[in-house]
Amino acid sequence: MTIFGANEIADRGPDDRSLGWTRLVIGLIQGAALLGLYLSLENRAWPATVPGLFAPLVLIFAWLPIVLLGAVGRMRLRTLLIWGLAAAALLALMGWWSVTWGVRPDGLNEPLAAPIVFAASAAMLFIAHHLILPADRARRWLAPYPAYFDTAWKAGVQLALSVAFTGAFWVLLFLGAGLFSVIGLNFLRDLLGQEWFSIPVTTLAFSAAVHLTDVKDGLIRGVRTVALMLLSWLMPVMTLITAAFILALPFAGVGRLWDEGYGTSLMLSAAAALIILINAAYQDGEPDGAPPVVLQWAARIAGVLLVPLIGLALWGLALRIGQHGLTPERIIAAACVLVGAVHAVGYAFAAVKPGPWMRPLERTNIIGGVVAVVGILALFTPLADPARLSVADQMRRLETGRVSAEEFDYAFLRFDAGRSGRAALDRLAESDDPEVARRAGETQTVEDRYQVSPTESPRPQNIRIEVNPAGTTLPPAFLEQVAEYDWFIQLCTEDNVCQARMRDMDGDGTDEILIAYASHRSGVSLFKLEGDGQWMEWADYRAPDDTACNGEDIDPRNALREGRLETVDPLFPDLVVDGVRIRPQGVFQPYCGDGPDRAPALP
Template sequence: MTDAIEATGRNSLGRTGSPLLVAARLAIGLLQGGALWWLYRSTRDGGAMTWPATQPELFGPLAMILVMVPVLMLAGVGRMRWPVLLGWAVAATAFLALVGWHGVASQTTGEYGPGRYPPFLPWPMPLFAATALFIGHHLVLPADMERRWIAAFPTYFDTAWKAGVQLVLSIGFTGAFWLLLFLGSALFNVIGLHFLGDLIAKDWFSIPVTTVVFSVAVHLTDVRDGLIRGVRSVVLMLLSWLLLLMTVLAAGFLAALPFTGLEGLWETGSATALVLSAAAALIILINTAYQDGRADNLPPAILRATVRVAAVLLTPLVVIAFWGLALRIGQHGLTPDRIIAFACALIGAAYAGGYGFAALQPFWRKGAAWMHPLEKTNVWTAVLEIAVILALFSPIADPARLSVADQVARLERGAVTPDKFDYAFLRFESGKGGEAALARLTRSRTPEVARRAKDAQAADNRWEARQAAREAAFVPVVGVWPAGGALPPRFLGSDPRDNDIFACRKTGDCVATVRDWNGDGVAEVLIARRMNLSVHQQQADGRWAKVGDYWLGACRGRPSPDVREELKAGRLSPSPARWPDLATGSRAAARFREEEPDCDAAAAAIQPAPVSAPSR
């Protein structure tokens, strides 16, 4: 079979070592490097962006096309017929153009601001796009090699796993090349020669050299085809024995669930991701054991039995993933991450159904080939994966658009209260659709919704928006001493950042009292925490603001007393400083801080800190 694959893989360029093939791959690498250098320069030409970086909807797709399509050409040249290779390159370009354009066009400049940063592609779209192209390439290549629409499964297996090993080795070769260049640069720098360091710092050199070296690595690994297959065989053999461990772990996890329940899994907040990761690991390891399915590649009996068990375990794992996802969506609605997780679970369900059928087939069909239905499952699920990726990262099933619609609907029907709604998601994480929805919410008939939506619009970044929302919803827990006392009416209604009480989250964190602390006849509010006492004063506009605080100093190796308990015991009082303030002639510059205050000295019970101006 291997000889047949090699024979059908030769096209008009001849054998893998032919000079024409070498020239073709070097030309692809050089052209790719030049194009990427031109694209890179457009983002920082003299400190300002130039075309095409000034056109995000063009720059984003073009960046993905110039990175990924030449790699497909490197992998296909010499193995695919030219018409098929060119047709596949055009199809891949169209695919990347669509998902890249949609990814950029649906985004907003958001917190970055127009023109401040190069155009960007939303993560993880480039990763999924690369995955779809890898899958697609290894559906097209075997079909062309065998001159039929659906190739034999051994051909799919051989080409895909060989390409995976080649890719890893080529990336490693390129990385080693650069490590040696940096080492050489360091050696020359030691003797005062900086030409190599200056050269590799030039983008016109580093980018084309990287792509050319990568193309050389691809060709070298292709020439030594037998060596690559040998490495692949060793890798598959080692990974296949890890299937035993993973199967035992998955079986033990599922067996323990009836006794432990699922609450602990749900409380992690990442149950679906964990379970789907376990299922993905099983799928990969099952394939390392099955390999191409030929009789001369059958694994030992213990691995064949393990493959059957692992294939059956996929179904409960995928069911748990769907269950956890359904609970999260029911509680908190759709988000882009949950939609992508649902898509991954859907693909996992396709694998689980096919693999489970293959594992259980002998129970109703005697003499059936071992796990043979797995082959069709892999091929058709690969097609499904491409379709799902295309849907997710195009207008068909855009996760951001679906999430915005669902979240706003939940707000409108009362499934989430205005104070719990994530306005920052609409502002910064859901593109133009989210910004449009947020603009509509600013005109809401519900005053709180409109106010919070306007606050989110005014925020400079997502962290500021979420922090403002948390602070707006925050109700400080402050104990009043003496018991039964009350704080001034407007005190707790002020901005908690001004009041320095944002840390008062639970009973006992803070103890407050109302006292005339500076003897001016007007009462201040004192808030005691574990190691400090803050002083709050009412301003002319009626707003309360922190004006300063005291920190309990170290007590010559003795533990510092709790300021809250000192306040309750009545042991806190103003005390004249034993040392004068330091003045600059125009204002008090600093208060004196004793190195190791004596806790037995009454004047040092609480050490004063510099008084800050009221927060604005």
């Protein structure tokens, strides 16, 4: 659907030929700049010797030319200059803050911004550019919603095709190099390995792809139409899955969502998928492009389902923050929850509001885009630096006694909280509390976070192990020793009681202890008493997954409780090589049949 009609061509300014040359020049300048930055890093020369300058330059020349490629010929020159300068300034600020105050991943010693800053800055530019461009073309602060839809989705398809074109270009180059190498001519292979060639040719190929896809406007719209149609018909599937998940939660137990440690990110991912699929069905919202009724109802249901998904994400995040305080990752997750909440409230309102189908979604998308841009800029600049906020919260927890000096995570300040964390660690090293000062001082001297001595935390005393047959007990020394095993603490709980049975498994006249568990994983552990009085884990029998036994879940606890276990000789014996006993390491499909081959009960 053409939005601007004849005015769209008039707004483009230069003809296709001059526009193409402009884009190629932008690509060439980008390639030359990135090559220069690469060589300075390789040779440890200026500006790579100044991280506060090098990191901003890398961000600017990595992303700003892509913005210009999409803006020339579409945006008024004055707007383009203002937006280009603003984008460069924002990228420079984000890059500078990342290498001077921000959090840097372990092992990243180069003067580069953290990977998350590259991703966040790209997202910020994409969203902001496609809020500004439609408004500039419409000569209004707020453009008609179809203009936002058209420019954003077209740019997304154009970027994907341009990346694919660049990748295909390189595949052909390597294919050609291989052909020449077969006949003993290696010049092309050697050329492809030279940075002075590979970097500029990549940016040139990408800029050429952007121009070619822009000239063939009908091609882009056709690909977009097909992609949106396919995505829209995935929405009922995702809606059905989400609805079934929400309905099953009360029966499965909400608490299990947080057992794996990634429940919040999973809820946010599911919400993001629904938002994308709803928009694929809604498209520009024009009545003549309305989807079938089944998709309209699926979109309404999906809009309502966003509320419990974001609510669950918020709940899980609040639990983690309440237990362990703020970290940079949790603050970033909180920002994602905020953006998700804006969409959830707006989409739910659009789903239940009478009138044109899901019409309030349009304003929600614009507001959500603005919130996302502001949030990214706040998180990766001094405004709401996650490291600074996390350090302040963790220090407050220590000062108020919510965390003891022994339990406090000094390694977080040293390695995970950037310059703010290291400054806080310096203050703790001068604390009046001798224990705090000692631990902080020790942490200051280590170069690897794994050199930091782990803090002792009180272990739970509610490890649940049921002994079979009834009336038998386990040796007190064994119970004291297994309390030191972290996996026992995680597996043998009130909700997942382990089963135990004593039996002589190796025929030496002394009983071993079998412990059956079934929580995150299922199996049986065998413990043997050593000569020094220590119970050591000699074997760990892992239960097969459910598909290995015709879809039946195997819970070894039931078998051990009822005595349905037996020992059998191994298929292959151990080997003794030069006096060293070697056990066979193999993966075998277990036997899961019924009938006479079922194991008899243990005595």
